Amino acid sequence: MAFVLPQEPVLRLRQPLRKLLEGQENAMALYPTYPLHTERLTLRPFTRGDVDGVFAYRRLDEVARYLFDHPLSREECALAVQQRITQIGLAEVDDKIILAVELSETGALIGEVSLIWRSVEARQGEVGWIFDPGYQGKGFATEAANFMLDLAFGPGDMHRVSARCDVRNEASWRLMERLGMRREAHFREHAIFKSSWDEEYIYAILWQEWRRLRHPQEEIS
Amino acid sequence: MSSLSLPIETDRLVLRTFERSDIDDLCAYHMLPTMQRYVFSRTRDEAEVACALAIMRNHVSLQRPGDTLTLAMVRKGDKILIGHVSLNWSDATAGQGEVRFCINPSYSGQGFAKEALGALLDLAFDHFRIHRIFARCDGRSHHSIKLMQQMGMRLEAHYREHALFQGEWDEELHFAILDREWQRSAKVKELPLRHRVA
């Protein structure tokens, strides 16, 4: 799989991001100051008012197809939102940051992006995304996900960030390639997914690869 | 599952469960730093090898997911223990298993590991009805990579710097084979060492 350079301009952090609990051995916590802004988007914690916005896309078959969840009911969305409200920082392994993605211009909720801390010692993270089909195909997921990579490799001090998806989820792995991630794994029939054999890709990007994408001129040893 | 009949004989080997008296032969290879990767417990001295041996002596069958079967590779003529292979039943619903192997470097390069692993894959697919077998190895372990390719296993994953091992960034490969892909007399496939995933 070719190493793909993203076509979009380099994203810069507009907002200074704060690192709390700095100086602790090994353990580095990440608590960004919200909201965060990209060119066209606002990334912020979920709030109770987001239930309908989330339900609008999480109820759809096409959105749930390659997610572990089935299409969600409104009650299930309320529960999902409830969980996400506090998923805004990384303090220990398996913690998640899951952010609501808003179109800055209109304030519409268009999806979510996530960053999970997979290993503290080896500084590993995992990113994920779910977007409303009404807002797909415009590069919003790429823009938000690129920002999550900046968060992970910048203030998060991570060394490697991975992402996984069903092999048939072309929109998702093409997004991974736009982000400059490399395909590291192609598992066949290694698990059961929704009553049939699962086939999965894992993509990843290393800190030094991310650096080279953001600063193409500099030589990094 | 029907009862397992052990030991298993291959052309040049007897594969049997471990015995208390295997300690010396096991010490001859189990303490080597290169062996410490996918072992059941770390072994730096004889006492730790004895612990590892105690664990492996309990690996006598696969009754439930999580169980491991570990078989000592004993050379037919001189009865020397030259290595071991093991099969872990990692997942019941999806029929998954993992194989591991260790061989005393003094006996490597003679096809013993291939012989033992072949018998273990037969056992996994024919007796235990496992659907997919995978194996992990260090990205620098060219012997293991070649062996898995010879078994007809596909490279499914090539992780880079995904973990720390002994204080350094690790590189790990996963190989796998499905029941329908496994051929008893797997033809030796000479694939380039680092071909791309997928």
Ligand SMILES: CC(C)(COP(=O)(O)OP(=O)(O)OC[C@H]1O[C@@H](n2cnc3c(N)ncnc32)[C@H](O)[C@@H]1OP(=O)(O)O)[C@@H](O)C(=O)NCCC(=O)NCCS
């Ligand atoms: C995976 C998912 C987030 C991808 O969304 P997406 O809209 O395809 O991704 P982007 O927002 O990056 O848009 C990229 C598309 O917009 C186009 N585009 C338009 N303007 C763009 C811009 N400024 N920047 C980048 N791409 C742009 C791209 O060309 C691309 O279209 P193409 O695929 O036809 O080439 C989305 O399909 C989804 O939410 N799926 C359901 C949930 C799911 O499966 N999640 C992942 C589980 S692993």
